[in-house]
Every structure is written in structure tokens, then in C-alpha cells.
Amino acid sequence: MLNWLARKMGGGTSTAYLTHPDCARHNMGTHHPESPDRLAAIQDRLMAAGLWDHLLHVEAPLATHEQLALVHPPRYVEALERLSPDHGIVHVDPDTAMSPHTLQAALRAAGAVVKATDMVLAGDASNAFCAVRPPGHHAESKRAMGFCFFNNLGVGVAHALKQGIERVAVADFDVHHGNGTEELFHDNPRVLMVSTFQSPFYPYCGERAMGPNMHNVALKAGARGEDFRRAVSEQWLPVLNDFKPQMLFISAGFDAHREDEMASLGLVEDDYAWVTEQLMAVVATHGEGRLVSVLEGGYDLSALGRSVAAHIKVLAGL
Secondary structure, three states, rough: HHHHHHHHOOOOEEEEEEHHHHHHHHOOOOOOOOOOHHHHHHHHHHOOOOOOOEEEEOOOOOOOOOHHHHHOOOHHHHHHHHHHHOOEEEEEEEEEEOOOOOHHHHHHHHHHHHHHHHHHOOOOOOOOEEEOOOOOOOOEEOEOOOOOOHHHHHHHHHHHHHOOOOOOEEEEEEEOOOOOHHHHHHOOOOOOEEEEEOOOOOOOOOOOOOOOOOEEEOOOOOOOHHHHHHHHHHHHHHHHHHOOEHHHHHEEOOOOOOOOOOOOEEEEHHHHHHHHHHHHHHHHHHHHOOOEEEOOOOOOHHHHHHHHHHHHHHOOOO
16 A cells, blocks of 8 residues: 555656557458557547656567466467468458467567556556557457457466466456456456446357356446446446455456447446546555556547547546
């Protein structure tokens, strides 16, 4: 608690913003919704909103094989390395493909979360946002899917546990259920996951939790902000406060926005700001404010930029 109070009193109060140009070089095709333009839209909006210069900008390192091995077997990583093409596009499933720059981008995405975790644990940043792609919460221990190759957040969670954090919480508000994160941690009592997602919807799971530490709230198509806020207030916050997380990770997907045509929920920027406030309050009480947020979905470029800006404005206390 003393470290967190010191940061709040003026020492190291910055929100770290981690990304890398490599993350924009990953390209799954001209018309693929998970496009490099997503990161440009976020940066443009942060600049337009006057937030950019308030952030601590950090270049994402490459994740090491040792770090990836915390959640992905070496044979899986080696298989992706063999699959990585020198030219063209290679599909790992109908929606997920590797181009020549994908592997490097995926290593940066996972490496960003490890770096962010270390910075927050050391008190070098109050919290962090990882503006990375490819996303990660659909990646299972041995399976790439849903635009995801490595479970970026999962690597960070496992790294935090390795550093001695006893209780880590994950909050996932992407419109798609984070099946990969659930698969990684459903049998780990040191991890608690809360999530909301549209159902029935890809990846067509989540309503039946895989373990007692998984608290998944399915929302029907057409649900709006009041439905989301009720789920968070009534089903997330009680279990989070009972768990008393010493650190919290957010799978920050913004595709539940009402303008995002990939799905059918109706959240707006204020909902993302509100949930960020609620999660920050939890970890301020129990975890010295230690929070790392990781970009997942969000495919309407304007809505994505505005939503991330609302999220980061709260993280940065601006």
C-alpha cells in the first residue's frame, strides 16, 4: 500500500503506454477487420484528445521463449515459427493468418505485457496500457485462433505469479469470450477471472465456466450499458473484492460498442470509463493500484479510438 500511496503522491504517477511499430506490420489481408489501422486510430484519437503527451511511452520488447513457456509449450511456439511465411499469407484457421511480420508482432505483443507487468510491479508506472496486436485472449495453450497467436495477457499473468504475486485477477469485457485465458487458468486458485461477452456468439463457449475461479456473465444480443453495468456491479465486484487481488489485468476489447458491426451489444465510451473506474477501485483497495490493461478487440475505428481514449483517461487520472 505504501508504494501505491507514494506513486499517487507524485512519484511515478504515469500511465505507461506500450507498443511497437512491429505490431502495425502484422497484416492478415486488405479487408481483414483486425487491421494495422486499429493502432493508428487509437494514436490519432489520443493525440486529438490531448492525452498522448501525458503518457509514458515505452517500446515493447520481444517476448522470450522462456516467458512464452509459462503458458505455451515450446513445441507450440516452435510450430508457429515453422509456419511463419517468408512471403504471402498462411492461414492457421479461417479467420487467423500469418504474414511475414506476424511472428515478430506477436512476440512484441506478449513482450509488451511482460514489460508492463515489470514496470507496474517496480513502481515505474502507476498502471499500463498495451496497445498491441495481434490480440491474445482466444489463444489457448496449444492453439492459435480468433486472430490470436500468443495469449498476451496470459503470459503477463503467469509472469506476475512467477514474480511472487499471490492473487491475480483478470477482467475481460471484450464482446467475445476469452476462451484462451479461461483454458490457461481455470484450474489455478491464484487466478480469478471475471468476464462479460455476447452469447450465443463466437467462440460459442463461456456460459458454463471451466472452474470455480471463472465468473463468466453472458449478455444477450441487444444488451446495453445498463445491462453491462448491472453485471459488473452484481456479479464481478463482489467476487473480486472477496478474492482481494494483489494485481489486476484487463482484456480490454472494445467491440461491444454500439457502433461496432462485428457484434450486437450497445456499450458506449462512458461504459468503458465507468468499468475502468470500478476495476481501479478494486485494485486500489487490495493491490496497491497495480493494473495492466491489454488491447483485444474493437473494429470500428472511430469507436475504438474514442473508447480507448476514455479508458486511458481514467487510467491516467486525467
